[in-house]
Amino acid sequence: MLMRNLRALLLGLAILAGLSACGSATSAPTQVNVFAAASLTDAFQAAAHAFQAEHPELEIVLNTAGSQQLAQQIIAGAPADVFASANIKQLQVLADAGLVDAATQAIFASNRLTIIVPAQSSVSITGLASLAQPGLRLVLAAEAVPVGQYSREVLQKARAVYGAEFPAAVLANVRSNEQNVRAVLSKVALGEADAGIVYTTDAASSKDVALIDIPDALNVVAVYPLTRVRTSAHPEAAKQFVDYLLSPAGQAILRSYGFGAPAAAGAQP
Amino acid sequence: MSKTMDDTQSRLAHTNQRSSFEHKRRSLPLLVACLPLLLFIVTPILALLSRTSIAAMLAHIVEPEVAKAISLSISTSLITVVLTLIGGTPLAYLLARQRGRIWTLIDTLLDLPMVMPPAVAGIALLVAFGRRGVVGQYLDQLGLSLAFTPAAVVLAQTFVAAPYYVKSATTGFLAVERELEQAAMIDGAGSLRVFWLITLPLAWPALLGGAVMTWARALGEFGATIIFAGNFPGRTQTMPLAIYLGFEVQFEVALTLAVVLLVISFGMLAIVKWALMRR
Incomplete structure (x- = not known):
């Protein structure tokens, strides 16, 4: 009796697994997980929207929080493809953990x-x-x-x-x-x-x-670096979004939300 | 004579053994069925303990911010329990004894803080008692400002945790036969005396259980606190807040606080279980 029930249960599970496999096989867009500093929320939503219009096969999934929290999430194994930090320090935290793809690392914006x-x-x-x-x-x-x-x-x-x-x-x-x-x-x-x-x-x-206003002499230029995460499951797509943010179109969106040009930063990570 | 007794005893022992064996055999499938859930719940707790050493814990506990968080958590959660007992006991008694739609509505409203996400509770408290809040603006005019104070921590904890006590106490009072209370009344006892001498002694396990649930929930409160009370060491940074921040900054400190929280909670629950079993 028990064995029969167990067999029925296993069969049910197998069917469920099969169904969910079918579900993911349909042509859903590839999801690119972008972990972005909280201050980037509005600008990145707009950038993701514009990017997806050009790349309907990709879907940008934004996860915004304090950069320090994002870095810890990624180190703890969160499936991040792109990391955009509000300071160099948190990018370094990720780099120290061996999770930064140095070839894609760049400063993309500044803030005051x-x-x-x-x-x-x-x-x-x-x-x-x-x-x-x-x-x-x-x-x-x-x-x-x-x-x-x-x-x-x-x-x-x-x-x-x-x-x-x-x-x-x-x-x-x-x-x-x-x-x-x-x-x-x-x-x-x-x-x-x-x-x-x-x-x-x-x-x-x-x-x-x-x-x-805080006068320029006393103000601090916040430097925003981004990188493709080394463990990215979709490295090609992640690279495309990174490139988009650095392109004139991506930069124009960031500028429209008040972010300064990366050149204003000066500092290198 | 003695032989027969021995015989009887040994046969009895044998039956006991057999029935206990039978019992074990029957519960084996149940045991197998519950094992995954049981392991799933126990594993993270053991993992947490395995990652900390006593020496490292003791080193972190004496750090001022850690000590502040522990003492703030314990004091605010105990105040929450006291406030809940004072206001929640009469409320639970009324809920158990009154009939009518209005009491059903109140009963349902009391469920809400338990099911709403704590962040919603925090926003609701801000809208009510914040400086620009429905009530808070008048308090502010009186020079009373709650935000960023330990009082705000207590309010957040009471809001989300008090219903647990009220619910449990109501069930406890419901189980006390009204006839007993009425008989005592007929014998000339005042209603307060009846409550003290008849109702309370019969309902206390439910009250105690509820108070512990409220206390545990208050100790673990995070979402409403961080939104309504803010985060400042010694004033509003309770253990859960310090754990959350520690996770980002100093993982070892977070781990220490997590284990301390676990040990306190476990100790408290164990004491109460023991008290209830001795009854």
């Missing part, structure tokens, strides 16, 4: 930082110096997140202008270390925080925040 405040706010913030005022509710990205690292670099640079105590005074106002740049944006847009530091590209995507 800006202070954001809620569109309607009772707190007066006129510039970087205002961030040190006692009692301010400031939200930054965590130090491990690229934008969090850049934000702290800006504070260090500002010591030259506002004194050696400036970074500590600002960091004392930090109420939360968020997981990625979008979380910082949300907390400020909702009015939970009085101010935050994000990329200019993210700030531009929200109507609920106002921008307070």
Whole structure:
């Protein structure tokens, strides 16, 4: 009795397996998994859309999060084909794990930082110096997140202008270390925080925040590198998307979302 | 005389042995059927333990951020349990004793925090108690701001975890025969005395079980906390948040916290199981 049931079960499983095999045999587009920094979300959605229009046989699947998180996911075995990071450091993390395909590695964009405040706010913030005022509710990205690292670099640079105590005074106002740049944006847009530091590209995507400029002398140029992941299951397709992002068409899309030219970066990974 | 007794005993022992053998033989297919699930659940837990050494754990536990996360988690989750007991016990009693559509609706509403994704709970809390929230804007005018404080952590935990206690306590109260309570009332006992002397002693296993579920859920709360309370060491960074961040930065620290969380939870559950079995 049991044996017969077991046989029926095995047969059922075999049929299921056969069915699912058939399902994948139909001409579904090849999926290219692109792991991209959270700040690239909107620009990469647009780029993926335009790319797919040219390559209907390919489908770009975007996975966006903090670059540090993506790097760890890939190291842990996530099936990534392309990795686009918001800083060199996380690309290096991947390279140290032997997962970067050096031939495809390139810098493809740059970004700047800006202070954001809620569109309607009772707190007066006129510039970087205002961030040190006692009692301010400031939200930054965590130090491990690229934008969090850049934000702290800006504070260090500002010591030259506002004194050696400036970074500590600002960091004392930090109420939360968020997981990625979008979380910082949300907390400020909702009015939970009085101010935050994000990329200019993210700030531009929200109507609920106002921008307070960080002068060039104190600002940091965020450099965005990308690479094909060495373990990519679809190396050809991955290479095509990397090439597309570096092509004039891909660059034009990135530019339209406020990203700077890779040349502005200067630094090499 | 003694011989017959020995005989009887040995025959009895034999029957016992046989029935136990029979029992084992019958449960063998069940054992085979459940083995994959059992192994699947036990394997990650053992893997987690196998990756850590006591020495490495002790080294990480004394790190200030780790210690902060542990103490914040324990204190906030215990406050959550106390708040839940205070408000949840009368609520559960009413749910068990009242009839009508409105109570069915309340009962269903209480299910929601348990089934909604914690991120949804976090957003709901922000919309309600954030600085621009439906209630939060008035609190803000009073100078009360919850966001980014340990109080926000407690609120997030209570929101998602309290229903577990209320559900379990309701079941417990339902199992107490109303006749018993009514008899005590007729004998002249006040309703509080009846609750204290009749209802509570009969329902306590369900209450205890529910409180432990609430506590465990509060200890593991992540999504609502990170959205509503934010993430700052010592203030809102509980163990699950520190584990999540540690995963990205210092994997060893994350591993240590994960094992600590596991040990605390296991210890607590074991104590409660033991207490219930002794009953």
